[in-house]
Amino acid sequence: MADYWGIVGYPVSHSLTPRLFAAVGEYLKMNSAQQVFLEANGIAEFESRVAVLEGDLWLSCTAPLKHSPQDRLGVSGPDGVNAVNQLKRVGGEWSGTSTDGVGFVAACRHIGIEPDGSILRMRGGGSAARAIAAAWAAEGGRIIPEEGRRPLISGPWDSAIIDGGEATIGIDLDAAPAGGDSETLDADMQVSISYGDGASTDEFAVIMVAAQHLEAWKSIFAPERAA
Structure with missing residues (x-):
């Protein structure tokens, strides 16, 4: 279960993702996480923002941060895509995928x-x-x-x-x-x-952001709860 969930990238103030996390989490009775909107224009700013968040972290990742996490965090997307839009940190270890x-x-x-x-x-x-x-x-x-x-x-x-x-x-x-x-x-x-x-x-x-968010729950955030 995440301690924090939300969105990272720039701009993110308009993003529906934290509300989608809350809606799905409430439905699954996994709604104790704190919502976060993390504005970051690059991987260094991303790392500084997540470093102060202690615990497990689930994030949807938008531009301009879909490529850089692969090298810096050691995660990879689907074959040929070479980018991620979903990130999960559990016990200090990162994983990721693309649901676009x-x-x-x-x-x-x-x-x-x-x-x-x-x-x-x-x-x-x-x-x-x-x-x-x-x-x-x-x-x-x-x-x-x-x-x-x-x-x-x-x-x-x-x-x-x-x-x-x-x-x-x-x-x-x-x-x-x-x-x-x-x-x-x-x-x-x-x-x-x-x-x-x-x-x-x-x-x-x-419709698409909701669909890709549900795919993220199924593939990376809580696959054990997938129907």
Whole structure:
């Protein structure tokens, strides 16, 4: 059981994650942890902030901290993703994983889109893009990459990459955090995973953050309580 749980990264003041921790914890009768919002622009600031928190710590990790924990904390994400968005410290030992991809797939299914046989048009090549590409390809989906700030590199999703087609869903992963605007993509439906203050529960970004949070409980925080 965690002594603290919450969010780390920058910005985080808008984050729903601490409230999601509280909601799931209450449901599972594991609600004695203290909520934390830890603002950190880099791994050194992250380490200084968590050093003063004694005990076990469960954190969702957002930009710009999805890459650096791997080297400094000795944790690793899924194959090809090379980033984490969930961190757990128990007895001073760190573990971590990425739930961005599986959360995206779960959110798509929630709105009626099945990845198998569907085409995803995706702009961006960062950690969230790689996680989503890996999960989408693993579920039988196809991907049309659109170059943004960086290209989507080679990875386990290579066989799912296609040059063109009618995209079922599009997403601009280069949209700024906290509700930043997206570039318009050619797809039947476009979604965003960036949300800000006042976001509603029917927004895709909110559905996804809830989905990836539930996946984190199942895979790393409390797998023994998974249904």
